[in-house]
Amino acid sequence: MKKSKFCILFVLFVIAANIAAVDAQIVLKGKVTTREEEPVAFAAVSLRGMRDTTRLVETAVTDMQGNYAFGKHREGKYLLTIQSLGFRTLNDTVHIRRSSLGNTYEMRKDYLLEEEATAIDDVVVVGTNVTHYLDRTVYRVTNADRRTAVTGLDLTNKVPQVTLDRINETVSSSDGAVTILVNGIAASAQELKTISPEEVGQIEYYDLPPIRYGGGNAVLNIVTQEVRDGFYGGIDLKHAVPVRWLNDSFYLRYNRGRSQLTFRYYASWHKSDAQFVDDEYRYALNGTDYAQYLHTSGGYRSFYNDFNLKYTNQLQDKYVFQATFYPSLRNNENHYDSQIEFLEGAAGMQRYGNYRTESKIFNPTLDLYFWRQLGRKQELIMAITGNYFDSGLDTRSSEYDSADDRPVFEDFLTVDGRKYSAIGQALYIKNFEKVAFSVGERFAYESNIAHTASWLSGDRQERTTRMNNYLAAEVSGKIKTRFSYRFSLGVIASRTVTAGNDSWQWVFAPNVIAGYQISSSFIVKAGFSQANTSPSLGMLDDRIAMITQNIVSRGNPSLKNGFRNSAFIGTGYTNKWLNINVTCLYGYAKNPINYYYRQDGARYEYMPVNDKSSETCGINYALQLTPFENDILTIKLQGGVYYTNLNSGVLGRVGYLRIPLSYYIQFAWKNLSAFYQGNIVTGNMVPPMIVYSDLGSGIGIIYKYRNFAFSLSCANFLIRPESRSHTIDGSAVWRKSTGSQRDSYNRVMLGVSYNFGRGRVYNEAERHISNRDSPLRRGRIPLPVGCFPYWSISSRCC
CATH class of the missing domain: 2.40.170.20 (TonB-dependent receptor, beta-barrel domain)
Structure with missing residues (x-):
């Protein structure tokens, strides 16, 4: 009788272990860098099913250090895609599974992106880190831009339509008056001087702003990226x-x-x-x-x-x-x-x-x-x-x-x-x-x-x-x-x-x-x-x-x-x-x-x-x-x-x-x-x-x-x-x-x-x-x- 009970318990344990293995939830994370080992911030990372690549499972975006992380997903094969302004799109087949050493439910995959002109959907991505949309142009701020910039105000000179008067510290536009925003909220040129170049991720110039931004004056929107306590x-x-x-x-x-x-x-x-x-x-x-x-x-x-x-x-x-x-x-x-x-x-x-x-x-x-x-x-x-x-x-x-x-x-x-x-x-x-x-x-x-x-x-x-x-x-x-x-x-x-x-x-x-x-x-x-x-x-x-x-x-x-x-x-x-x-x-x-x-x-x-x-x-x-x-x-x-x-x-x-x-x-x-x-x-x-x-x-x-x-x-x-x-x-x-x-x-x-x-x-x-x-x-x-x-x-x- 005891032997038969032991056999039943053993069979149930094996079945539960198999079910747990099938339903294991794994976290996929990693880092995206360039050949110069510089982190790639704001890169879009998407995960799709291999059986149906049109089905989007989850998306993530890299932080300032280039790190990305997905939520928990079942073991299996997935299509991972990384897209970033000014870089070649990267596609990789990823087999998400537990580590062979122990029962670790995290998996790490690092990637390297190469610069090259390419097209993403209805926008234009060029090796110059410039993206054209219908109503705006987006400029990704690079480390070369930050190297000589003292404040966020200096980075506005990256936009061809914007004139930064270095002497009087005023901002104007070839399209007329310009409205300055920081993360979509009204600001001023003086406020841009309180933002360090390292905080700025990209600059959006709206030559045709929507009603959200007034639909009138040209708009210069400074998008910051990292929040630090202190x-x-x-x-x-x-x-x-x-x-x-x-x-x-x-x-x-x-x-x-x-x-x-x-x-x-x-x-x-x-x-x-x-x-x-x-x-x-x-x-x-x-x-x-x-x-x-x-x-x-x-x-x-x-x-x-x-x-x-x-x-x-x-x-x-x-x-x-x-x-x-x-x-x-x-x-x-x-x-x-x-x-x-x-x-x-x-x-x-x-x-x-x-x-x-x-x-x-x-x-x-x-x-x-x-x-x-x-x-x-x-x-x-x-x-x-x-x-x-x-x-x-x-x-x-x-x-x-x-x-x-x-x-x-x-x-x-x-x-x-x-x-x-x-x-x-x-x-x-x-x-x-x-x-x-x-x-x-x-x-x-x-x-x-x-x-x-x-x-x-x-x-x-x-x-x-x-x-x-x-x-x-x-x-x-x-x-x-x-x-x-x-x-x-x-x-x-x-x-x-x-x-x-x-x-x-x-x-x-x-x-x-x-x-x-x-x-x-x-x-x-x-x-x-x-x-x-x-x-x-x-x-x-x-x-x-x-x-x-x-x-x-x-x-x-x-x-x-x-x-x-x-x-x-x-x-x-x-x-x-x-x-x-x-x-x-x-x-x-x-x-x-x-x-x-x-x-x-x-x-x-x-x-x-x-x-x-x-x-x-x-x-x-x-x-x-x-x-x-x-x-x-x-x-x-x-x-x-x-x-x-x-x-x-x-x-x-x-x-x-x-x-x-x-x-x-x-x-x-x-x-x-x-x-x-x-x-x-x-x-x-x-x-x-x-x-x-x-x-x-x-x-x-x-x-x-x-x-x-x-x-x-x-x-x-x-x-x-x-x-x-x-x-x-x-x-x-x-x-x-x-x-x-x-x-x-x-x-x-x-x-x-x-x-x-x-x-x-x-x-x-x-x-x-x-x-x-x-x-x-x-x-x-x-x-x-x-x-x-x-x-x-x-x-x-x-």
Whole structure:
């Protein structure tokens, strides 16, 4: 009996062991590197069944160290695929099984990737680490890029369409204004200085941003990769000698688990007493010819204090919550003295004058942002921004007869203003197999209360209110692997209330783009969009201020809203040493707003007026050359040819051709880099003026040593730039102006920065880096251009 029981137990044990062997769950992990033994971050690793390779079992993405890990899977054969930007796709048959030594339920497989141009689905992957999509281009940041970069701001120069002014530390784009994001959330150029180059994984440049990012301005999204617990900080100092000019900043950041707390401070102080302006006015008034020649000298002082306190709590692929409080205080002073020759008919008079102005702005802002994953293919984004502005302005100007010091005219203007604004938005996103759908609403409210006192207008209390509501839906997808499309339709309701005007406007804002992949390095795309245009609150203000004798400035409460249609066709081409983007464009605007001199009785008024229409056609280009290995030499060119035909109710039809060109050259070797940047002089029609850009020339050297970076640069190198402008032929008042700041010639600037940090990798199981359009890239939705023209004022971080 005991023997039979033992036999039964033995048989059951053998059966259980076999079942356990069949159902054993094995973890597959490993590391992906290059031939130079550098880790490959952000590589997509997929696991498929061998019987049906179309069945995706699991996907993973390598971390900063190149490590990947799958969950538990049954023993058996699988097809493992590794894809990464700029590398050859690797396929391997993997037999997942327990180790022959012991009962280890982990299996390790390391891989080596080789660089080579290839194609992945509907995107282009080239050995230059550049990926083209319909609405954006993605640039993978390499170790060669990080070697000479001091902060994340320096890495933006990797994008051909982006211009990083190394002297003034500003970012612009060949496609117009640029919105800066970090992981999809609104940021600023100063915030990029708090990010180390090692933290940046890739940079996304949206030349055609979706409604998630506003659908208007170009978007530059910095995608960071590794989160480490610990305490980090840095200081950046930049001073000019002997000129009184400085830009200083420092930051502190503390990471712990899912939370991050950051404090940042930025101070800017500029002072100059070497500004010179020559102005000329000529006009006829009631049958008498007038002329005025002013030789002005003076200077300015500006002091900016910006504070930023930010708290972030996030769980990758789950949620993101961010709260930011950033008060700022700004003071500006200007003082000028003039020698004036005034002619009235045949009579002449020698005069002297002075001009003084002082302004202060206190602007605290609270910004709340929340993103949530609703299931695997649904997302929700909500954000609200509140602003308060307390501003003061005191301006005084006067002219005197040089013969007896008799006052010819005196004017003053004081403004005590309060402004409140709130901007909110919500966006829902649903992803299907081949189509993505988004729907969102955005509202904005702004109220401006100002008490003004002036010699011409007396004491006045003014209140202006504007409300906007924008509802939009968007559908995007692809057909097969070469054709992609995106269509969006928005409805904008806008109400503006002033003392003498209460108006509503309803505008449909459609947007459609389509792209076709011709080859592995060549994409063609085209599109059409429509947006409304509205006057700013300042344009609607009927306040009067003196410019000079017989000429005043004022607003126009009767301004009307308009709209703008835009169409384009563009191409993008990339290979190992060349990246070029060319776009042909056409724009039509109805009721555009421009300023003109118009006679009103015994004086001229400089005021905004609705023109009939304007048309602009042209071509712009952004080209980047890297002819040598490791990007030792980089050459960037940005420019275009544009022709504008204005149908003005004041000047009639006016045409103007503009040909801008800027250039940037960089040499990088190990931890040393040198650059030269500049631009040619080109005119731009800004009615009633033709305004010429300053000639640009800057040179600099940057050296990195451990946690330190040292820079030596020179602005306006070997040149003496002048700002020039004159009125368009046919203007009622002829004006010509030439200005210069002589202490800016060959201005030498010294910079030093130091960054520190110590921590450990935060290894939460859910916190893995995703190779798709991850939630950290899905941030706030900046307003479309023309929809809410005061967005950049109400929400400075955008």
